[in-house]
Amino acid sequence: MKVASFYDIDDIRYEDVEKPRIKEREILIRVKVCGLCGTDVSKMREKTVATPAVLGHEVAGDIAELGEGVEGLEVGERVVVSHHLPCFTCRYCRHGSYSQCESFKKTNIIPGGFAEYIRVLPPGVEKSTFKIPDNLSYEEASFTETVACCLRAIKRCKIQLGDTVMIVGAGSVGLLHLQLALLSGASRVVISDLVDSRLNFALKLGAEMAVNPGKDSVEKIAREVNEADIVIVAVGNINALAQSLNFVSRGGKIMFFAECPHNSVLKLAPNLVYHSEVTLLGSYSSTPSEQRAALELIEKGKIKVKELITHRFKLNKLSEALALAMEVRSSLKIMIEI
Numbered sequence: 211m212k213v214a215s216f217y218d219i220d221d222i223r224y225e226d227v228e229k230p231r232i233k234e235r236e237i238l239i240r241v242k243v244c245g246l247c248g249t250d251v252s253k254m255r256e257k258t259v260a261t262p263a264v265l266g267h268e269v270a271g272d273i274a275e276l277g278e279g280v281e282g283l284e285v286g287e288r289v290v291v292s293h294h295l296p297c298f299t300c301r302y303c304r305h306g307s308y309s310q311c312e313s314f315k316k317t318n319i320i321p322g323g324f325a326e327y328i329r330v331l332p333p334g335v336e337k338s339t340f341k342i343p344d345n346l347s348y349e350e351a352s353f354t355e356t357v358a359c360c361l362r363a364i365k366r367c368k369i370q371l372g373d374t375v376m377i378v379g380a381g382s383v384g385l386l387h388l389q390l391a392l393l394s395g396a397s398r399v400v401i402s403d404l405v406d407s408r409l410n411f412a413l414k415l416g417a418e419m420a421v422n423p424g425k426d427s428v429e430k431i432a433r434e435v436n437e438a439d440i441v442i443v444a445v446g447n448i449n450a451l452a453q454s455l456n457f458v459s460r461g462g463k464i465m466f467f468a469e470c471p472h473n474s475v476l477k478l479a480p481n482l483v484y485h486s487e488v489t490l491l492g493s494y495s496s497t498p499s500e501q502r503a504a505l506e507l508i509e510k511g512k513i514k515v516k517e518l519i520t521h522r523f524k525l526n527k528l529s530e531a532l533a534l535a536m537e538v539r540s541s542l543k544i545m546i547e548i
């Protein structure tokens with residue numbers, strides 16, 4: 211089968227590898243689409259994975275083969291599958307830090323989504339393989355993982371009805387946060403980005419105000435925001451994180467929701483946390499319950515995802531997709547068609 215293997219940032223090979231063989235309680239999926247995620251981009255840019263690697267985890271496709279003992283699924287069914295799964299019993303899971311669980315870090319899909327076929331291991335088959343509702347396309351369903359990650363972060367923010375939420379970064383993830391914040395009862399969502407076309411789109415999706423820190427000073431933006439109860443930083447940029455400290459209200463929360471370059475260090479006045487009682491939060495990945503909820507939100511049309519797709523590439527053009535994703539331009543979600 212064909213895969214797109216990452217060897218280095220300028221060396222992504224469209225090559226043949228052996229099709230995975232499944233065992234008992236496993237399934238084989240013929241991948242149809244796989245979204246290119248910001249975390250894939252950062253893994254490739256920073257080369258934080260052992261190479262060669264087949265990345266990609268926002269996968270939707272058809273069940274091609276069923277292992278013995280698989281129940282409730284059939285060959286030919288359209289499914290979406292998530293790659294990580296917690297054990298639900300270890301100390302991290304007991305404290306709700308599912309993504310810190312040792313089992314979580316072992317992926318359940320082999321080799322990765324940028325492949326014609328993936329093998330799904332038993333825990334993934336049993337807990338994080340979901341049938342795609344008839345009214346959704348593969349592309350829409352492939353957003354399940356991203357929406358679930360955003361949903362988990364939004365839950366951790368504990369937005370109250372009437373809150374002001376500021377979202378830093380209007381890429382596809384920022385725009386999902388915007389929609390989820392509004393669904394969660396925020397009365398006012400302010401969004402910032404360096405790209406005006408993204409800001410215009412955010413306004414269409416319900417943002418009350420869109421600001422461009424490339425054009426206006428942080429002080430001016432902070433005055434206009436007038437204290438956000440919650441600031442969600444959806445760009446992996448240390449300057450954006452540093453600026454976000456200016457927008458949060460006393461007693462407010464800042465959600466770190468993007469991977470910064472390795473060895474990034476944030477300078478922080480400790481009294482912001484002590485005296486002003488600002489809470490710093492992080493949220494990484496998602497669990498099957500959030501994935502289920504995310505798929506339902508997409509199915510019911512509560513969250514717009516199709517509109518976020520700006521580009522599509524065939525699997526053999528992954529390096530072009532990557533180059534586009536690394537530019538600060540108007541691209542939002544990039545889909546890889548397989």
Ligand SMILES: [Zn+2]
Pocket residue numbers: 247248249267268355356
């Ligand atoms: Zn992702």
Ligand SMILES: [Zn+2]
Pocket residue numbers: 296297298299300301302303311312313
């Ligand atoms: Zn665990």
